[in-house]
Amino acid sequence: MINRHGGIAMNLDEFTASREQHEIVKLPISEKELCDRYEQVFTSAVNDVLRELGYVYQTMPKEILPLREDMKVAGIAFTVKGSKNLTLTSEMEQRAKMLEELNEDSICIWDTSGDDESAQWGEIMTMASKRRGCRGAIVDGGVRDTDKVLEQNFPVFCKYRTSNGMLGRFRMIGWQMPVKLGDVFVYPGDVILGDIDGVIVIPRNLAYDVLLKSEYIKENEKEIKQMIVDGLTPTEVVKRGGYF
Numbered sequence: 001m002i003n004r005h006g007g008i009a010m011n012l013d014e015f016t017a018s019r020e021q022h023e024i025v026k027l028p029i030s031e032k033e034l035c036d037r038y039e040q041v042f043t044s045a046v047n048d049v050l051r052e053l054g055y056v057y058q059t060m061p062k063e064i065l066p067l068r069e070d071m072k073v074a075g076i077a078f079t080v081k082g083s084k085n086l087t088l089t090s091e092m093e094q095r096a097k098m099l100e101e102l103n104e105d106s107i108c109i110w111d112t113s114g115d116d117e118s119a120q121w122g123e124i125m126t127m128a129s130k131r132r133g134c135r136g137a138i139v140d141g142g143v144r145d146t147d148k149v150l151e152q153n154f155p156v157f158c159k160y161r162t163s164n165g166m167l168g169r170f171r172m173i174g175w176q177m178p179v180k181l182g183d184v185f186v187y188p189g190d191v192i193l194g195d196i197d198g199v200i201v202i203p204r205n206l207a208y209d210v211l212l213k214s215e216y217i218k219e220n221e222k223e224i225k226q227m228i229v230d231g232l233t234p235t236e237v238v239k240r241g242g243y244f
């Protein structure tokens with residue numbers, strides 16, 4: 001296309017739409033039921049289903065782990081993006097506003113631009129987000145007040161613990177925008193599942209089908225495990241259609 005200065009114009013409409021007007025498709029079941037059922041499966045099963053569909057870059061950086069090994073959570077992505085920043089004017093007010101926009105069955109996802117210094121989550125933020133019906137937080141950064149977060153039984157997955165509060169060190173640039181943690185893109189509305197093996201992102205348009213197939217895998221693996229209990233060798237298991 002020739003622009004009004006006679007030069008070649010770049011048409012960014014489609015690209016912009018793919019990034020910033022990502023459709024939040026309606027799901028065949030409620031978000032609450034979807035999340036509750038995802039919490040009954042496990043990340044490895046979901047990962048295998050996504051792999052079958054050709055989606056092999058859906059796991060978050062492997063350093064993002066649960067605060068306690070038995071923590072498991074599924075939720076609807078509410079994304080937050082920030083970076084190291086020395087300014088603090090209105091930082092608290094801005095963070096309060098974000099927390100007040102968290103919705104029921106959300107999970108707060110922090111893209112920290114690779115922060116290695118501050119805590120993006122803590123005790124009071126846990127208390128406030130629980131009241132909003134938020135199901136957990138996934139932080140590509142840090143958490144503080146860890147003992148008080150653990151007492152609240154709120155699933156938090158993060159890279160590190162630190163007493164460094166984010167004020168004056170880090171701040172948000174916005175929320176509910178597309179973010180990228182490691183290799184994986186997260187769009188607001190995607191489904192997130194975290195357990196002892198880490199965190200996986202299920203694109204929203206696939207979320208219901210992937211759930212059904214993951215539930216099937218969970219059932220099917222019972223039969224495979226029974227073959228081992230019955231004394232079959234791994235070779236016999238594979239011959240009968242079993243897998244690992």
Ligand SMILES: O=C([O-])CC(=O)C(=O)O
Nearest residue numbers: 121122123124125165166
């Ligand atoms: O501001 C922070 O770093 C978070 C915090 O301490 C809290 O939520 O209690």
Ligand SMILES: [Mg+2]
Nearest residue numbers: 122123124145
């Ligand atoms: Mg605190």
